[in-house]
Amino acid sequence: MRIVDARVIVTCPGRNFVTLKIVTSDGVTGVGDATLNGRELAVASYLNDHVVPTLIGRDASRIEDTWQYLYRGAYWRRGPVTMSAIAAVDTALWDIKGKVAGLPVYQLLGGRCRDGVTVYGHANAETVPEVLAEVARYVDLGYRAVRVQTAVPGLPATYGVGKDRMFYEPADAAIPTEATWSTERYLVHTPQVFAAVRDEFGPHLKLLHDAHHRLTPIEAARLGKDLEPYRLTWLEDPVPAELQEGFRLIRRHTTTPIAVGEVFNTIFDCQQLITEQLIDYVRTTVVRAGGISHLRRIFDLAALHHVRSGSHGATDLSPVCMAAALHVDLSIPNFGLQEYMRHTEATDAVFPHSYHFADGYLHPGEEPGLGVDIDESAAARYPYQPASLPVNRLTDGSMHNW
């Protein structure tokens, strides 16, 4: 079974997505997500110019060999563009293998380890009373876990708080918009938010919060300590993680669990964090971390060290990535939580899928392969639109992390 065609499809049904569709000599097709938010065309070019020509004629059943060919063959290892492109090929080949076997991919990965995939939603609002209403909305929908973000009083706009409640989308302009940040104000405000949420919803709702790489280790340690009474499931991305040993300092000071990894693209980005047990959840996901094959390696290493999965699932990861993530989540022993930001109706229509939400869980469905496809004629109705993630400055104008 040879690969006879591989198409890179760029579409913007509300936001940009890059999808690879591989076609075999038997007419079986497979899809992989290659979306890199704000840098979509770089991955599309990487695939079109450097990967697709090497796929034609290749044996579609050789998933691991193809992964090694693309990883070692690039010479320039790692990086989000390369690894998103490799992820798309890997994901599409798993989809094909499942369809050929007549089995959902989670069965090829060892079968289910749980009944469903526990997901968390995003409650975002300007004020504390408004965010309580947003959390209540998720609880009413059946969610068992909710991420809570509010505006910081005194700052004009804050990460995680968008115009549209259910469909938060930070990539909002061709040239990056500029946000303003004050760590001092944030550190005072955030514990007050969680005091109110815990008081309103009791001890059993899982609560999460994303600091979005904005703190130093000692500031993160302070926040973790101040949040301890509210028993968060995790504090996400407290500091940028290039300096992995920085997490030792956070760990020394707080029992608030730490999650990190949505920007990681290989196992080497989290090797020290995992093996030294400096984190509790690793947030790598299929499209960012080299596909199903490499993600499973990360989660296996994590399992050895009592670290659980907490895969990124923002709207900039397409339904193809979400479907693939669910097959992994269902089949690994050390699953923790899956992020689930709903896509818009237009996106769902471009990517018909069998996964579905019920009672706080997502289920990948029982279709052979991943159970997701791209409707190419629907996709063609939504041409690419340039969109960038924002940048962030401190109140004195210094550049900061967004």
Ligand code: EZ4
């Ligand atoms: O800002 O996916 O946990 N989720 C997040 C996301 C990221 C976006 C960046 O493209 O941090 O909202």
Ligand code: CO
């Ligand atoms: Co995040």
